[in-house]
Amino acid sequence: MNNFVIYDIEEDKLRTRIFEICKDYGLKHVQYSTFFGQLNQNRREELFLKLKKIIGRQRAKIVIVPVCDKDIGLLKSINTYIEAGHELESH
Amino acid sequence: MQLFVSAYGSSLGKKSERLILKEKGQVVGEYPFHDLEQVVIDCLGVSISTDAILECMEHGIAINFMTPNGNPYAKLLPLALTGTVATRREQLFAFRDSRSVDIAKAFIGGKITNQINTVKYFAKYRKTANPEDYSQVAGLLDHMGEVAKGLPGIKGTCVDEIRGTVMALEGRIGNMYWECVKLLTSGKIEFPGREHRGAQDPVNSMLNYGYGILAHQVETALTLAGLDPFGGFLHVDRPGKKSLVYDFMEEFRQPVVDRVVIALVNKGAEPGMVDGMLNADTRRSLSNKINERLETPEYFQGKKQRLKTIIQLQARRIATFVRGEAKYKPFVSKW
Numbered sequence: 001m002n003n004f005v006i007y008d009i010e011e012d013k014l015r016t017r018i019f020e021i022c023k024d025y026g027l028k029h030v031q032y033s034t035f036f037g038q039l040n041q042n043r044r045e046e047l048f049l050k051l052k053k054i055i056g057r058q059r060a061k062i063v064i065v066p067v068c069d070k071d072i073g074l075l076k077s078i079n080t081y082i083e084a085g086h087e088l089e090s091h
Numbered sequence: 092m093q094l095f096v097s098a099y100g101s102s103l104g105k106k107s108e109r110l111i112l113k114e115k116g117q118v119v120g121e122y123p124f125h126d127l128e129q130v131v132i133d134c135l136g137v138s139i140s141t142d143a144i145l146e147c148m149e150h151g152i153a154i155n156f157m158t159p160n161g162n163p164y165a166k167l168l169p170l171a172l173t174g175t176v177a178t179r180r181e182q183l184f185a186f187r188d189s190r191s192v193d194i195a196k197a198f199i200g201g202k203i204t205n206q207i208n209t210v211k212y213f214a215k216y217r218k219t220a221n222p223e224d225y226s227q228v229a230g231l232l233d234h235m236g237e238v239a240k241g242l243p244g245i246k247g248t249c250v251d252e253i254r255g256t257v258m259a260l261e262g263r264i265g266n267m268y269w270e271c272v273k274l275l276t277s278g279k280i281e282f283p284g285r286e287h288r289g290a291q292d293p294v295n296s297m298l299n300y301g302y303g304i305l306a307h308q309v310e311t312a313l314t315l316a317g318l319d320p321f322g323g324f325l326h327v328d329r330p331g332k333k334s335l336v337y338d339f340m341e342e343f344r345q346p347v348v349d350r351v352v353i354a355l356v357n358k359g360a361e362p363g364m365v366d367g368m369l370n371a372d373t374r375r376s377l378s379n380k381i382n383e384r385l386e387t388p389e390y391f392q393g394k395k396q397r398l399k400t401i402i403q404l405q406a407r408r409i410a411t412f413v414r415g416e417a418k419y420k421p422f423v424s425k426w
Contacts, residue, residue, distance in 0.1 A: 024108035026123040043125075 002072045003027070003044060005035040008061040017054055018062070021047070094122055095378055096132045097159075097371055103130070105142040124150045131307065133157040133374065153311050159368055160296070161303030162288075168314055175317030181413040182322050182335075191250035194338075194412060194419055195325040196242060199261050201342030201421020203239045206268040207232060209345040212426035213275045213353055224274050231267045231274075238263055250324050257325065272349070276356045293362035294352065296369050297377055301348035302340070304381050308399070309343065310336045312406035318413075339409065346389070346424035347398060351380045389424055 005022055009015040015033075023029070025047050027037035039047065044064060051062055094110070096103065102113045110127065112120040124146055132139075132155065139154070144167060147154055154167040185191050210232055217225040241260055247253035269285040276282050282294045290296055310320050313335060323334020325341075355362075355377070362377075363370040369377070388395040391404070401422055412419040 020107045023121060024123050024125075026126050 001039060001041075001044070002067045002069065003037060003039045004063075004065040004067060005047075006063045006065065007033050009033075009059070011058060011060075014055070014058055014060065018051060018060075021050060021054070092122070092126055093128055093382055094120075094130045095375065096130065096137055097134045097374060099134055099136040101134075101137050103137070103139040103143050105140060105146050108146070110143055110146070124152065127152050129153045129155060129307070129311065131155045131157065131304070131378075133161070133303075133378075134159055134371075153307075155307040155311075157303050157307070159374070161300030161374075163303055163306050163310075166307065166310065168311075172314050172317075178317040178410045178414060179319050179322075181415070182318055182410075185413045186322065186324060187249055189248060190413060190415075191324045192247050192253055194409070195250045195253070195257060196245065197419050197421045198325060198338050198341045199257055200239075200242055201423060202261070202344065203235070203242065203264050204421070204423045205342060205345040206264060207235055207239070208424055208426040209349055209353075210235075210268065210271045210275070212350065213357070214271075215426070217275070224277065228271050228274050231271050235264050235267050238267075254325065254327070272353060275353060279359065280356050282356075291364075291367040293364055293369070293373075294356060296364070296367075297352045297355070297362055297373070298348060300369055300374060300377060301352055301381055302344065304378055305340055305343060305347050306333075306336055308347075308385065308402060309340050309406075312403045313339060313409070315403065316406035316410045318406065318410055339406065342405075342421040342423075343398075343402060346422075347384055348381065351377070351384050355380060391422060 005027060007015070007018055009018060019029070022035040025037070025039060025043060027035035027039075030036045044066070048064055055062070094112070096112065098114050100115060101119075104111045104113065106121070108124055110122045110124060110130070111118055112122070127147075127150070129152055130147065135158075144154065148167070148169040151169060155163060156165040157163050185194070210228060214225060214228045214232070217228065238260060242257070245253050245256050245260075265285075273282050273284065276294065280294060281292065283292055285298075286292070286295045288299070290299060310333060313320050318335060320333045320336045321328075323332075323336075323338045326332065326334035326337045328334060360376075362373045364373075385399040385402075386397050388397055389401065390396075391401045396404070405422055408417065408419055411417045
């Protein structure tokens with residue numbers, strides 16, 4: 001299932017940590033604080049619990065949004081940055 | 092997914108829960124261990140950290156090493172996989188009784204049927220396109236079928252008694268098979284006939300490289316099923332020779348490798364060679380194609396399953412067979 005993981009974290013160290021974990025789960029970095037990728041039910045739950053544990057009582061906002069295939073097909077994006085690897089690909 | 096490392100001077104390391112691939116100090120890929128199935132290193136000058144190895148073993152990811160020719164020379168697997176004694180003991184005992192005859196004949200029977208089916212598969216398009224070649228191929232096919240009828244009649248109490256006869260029969264059919272392959276690829280590429288190790292021409296090199304990949308796949312499957320890759324039946328024991336891998340590979344050579352190579356050649360692929368070896372691009376595209384093929388579903392035991400899964404199922408089947416719990420039937424691909 002396609003998922004967006006979106007976060008707002010001020011603390012640099014914590015943000016890097018979250019960033020690394022999202023990559024561990026095979027998600028792609030698509031915007032400064034947005035990851036996108038495939039996660040099944042189990043992996044999504046696992047990721048959620050892991051993030052929750054790491055954040056503990058620190059200040060953070062994280063949302064994991066599953067998106068259905070039909071809707072992801074309607075995705076539109078504009079990207080005028082030349083940097084490669086930041087494209088949002090739908091599957 | 093499978094990771095192929097094929098650039099001289101790459102290094103593999105671990106970061107968090109990902110495998111990091113670097114070339115000349117630059118990160119070129121990050122792969123979560125969770126998504127990896129195996130790592131294949133097919134070039135020289137690669138370094139790998141112990142952390143990466145440890146993590147791979149904990150996730151059950153095999154690390155395979157091949158020379159650039161596709162000759163497998165080492166494999167890293169978790170130690171825990173060698174702990175299945177009951178199967179291993181029976182596997183070795185089976186060599187001395189009639190089980191060895193049954194299974195050796197099954198492997199060769201599977202191989203022959205797959206050879207015939209592979210030729211049929213490619214010949215059906217020739218029927219109208221090139222009737223002249225087709226009639227030659229059809230003649231050879233008939234002959235192969237005739238010779239193949241001799242297999243069920245071969246009888247013996249252990250594989251040592253029948254090895255010569257079976258191998259001779261296999262050899263005769265093999266010759267006709269490669270003759271057919273030559274006809275089927277004619278005009279597209281020079282194919283001097285089948286050569287084994289050390290071949291310098293593109294088609295044989297591609298075949299050898301493909302068999303190298305298949306050997307790793309097959310060996311992993313056998314090890315996971317608790318079998319000893321060295322204890323073969325049809326291939327004679329020799330120190331360091333993975334006889335069971337060669338035995339078990341027979342029924343998968345054609346559907347997994349030959350079909351891909353012949354198709355590539357017929358589609359006009361131009362394999363690049365450097366110093367009598369395939370160049371990195373050719374190796375990459377070939378291994379991609381073979382991996383795609385391994386993911387392709389085929390009908391097996393009434394269900395559509397990926398070829399990769401079929402290899403695993405068949406390996407387990409060998410284990411149950413040597414333990415005397417079930418019969419062994421080779422995998423036969425459709426044409």
